[in-house]
Amino acid sequence: SACTEGSVPAPDATPVQIQTVAASPTPAPTPARIIAVFGAEDAEAFLAGVRSAAEADGSGVEIRPVNGGISALSDDSALDVSAAIVFLSGEQAALPKTALPIYVFAADGQTVSADNPHLTYNAAAAPKLALDSALSYPPHLAPVRMIGLFSSPNSPAYLLWSDGKANGTIFAKQEFFGDTAEVSLADWLNETLPPYYPGMLDAIYAESGALAVSAAESLASLGRDDIEVFSASSDADAATKISPILVCAVGENLADAGTRCYGEALKLLSGNAAQSGELSPEAFLYSKNP
Secondary structure (H helix, E strand, O other): OOOOOOOOOOOOOOOOOOOOOOOOOOOOOOOOOEEEEEOOOOOHHHHHHHHHHHHHHOOOOEEEEEOOHHHHHHHHHHOOOOEEEEEEOOOOOOOOOOOOOEEEEEOOOOOOOOOOOEEEEOOOOHHHHHHHHHHHOOOOOOOEEEEEEEOOOOOHHHHHHHHHHHOOOEEEEEEEEOOOOOOOHHHHHHHHOOOOOOOOOOEEEEOOHHHHHHHHHHHHHOOOOOOEEEEOOOHHHHHHOOOOOEEEEEEOOHHHHHHHHHHHHHHHHOOOOOOOEEEOOEEEEOOOOO
């Protein structure tokens, strides 16, 4: 019926629905994924390999180098990291106790406990790889006329050299042994090389990087670029001193080692088991068109 004048309409009896919206919980921050690197202060190529692998991986893992050598591992409680890579060099072998999961690179072939997953450089094949490079380097023809530089006549490199002399692939012109030499290698070379005029000598085979670098410096000082030097090791930074004279240095590829160590440390970061392995030597060769 129609409302009479002055009447008040009846209130609507339908109850009002009030909705409450629960506040969304603030997501917990994702913990930082950080791998510390110990002992690599003087191994830039290794650290570069680790960093490059982390960047290529794209998982946002931060690489944090820690100064102080491997002894800094004993202070890991002060570090906000989740896993570590340890670079062993020289006589280092014993590892400080740490609660961090670690992956070890034994750069000089040190023995590492099976309790610690590790990558070990195995230099056993290096002397042969360097000697094969000397024998096959153009325009060398067998027997290749060479001078040999060794630490002693009992070294693996000299035993291999002796086999080459016996089978006719090496014509040994002179041999130098560091353990019995009465003069420095530089003085010995300065006296030995001049009688060999260009065309009489093909190469110098050196057991170590230190011997190879010294030989290359002596040849350069004498103005001799007709003789190539081949090193069976990359110590004394021989692999970074490749030149038209020091044409080959065999040793460990530190960048590759860093890449491999990162891949295994990433497994530790994820709570998985890492695998131990060996790093074989590699020949670093001079190229006119690098």
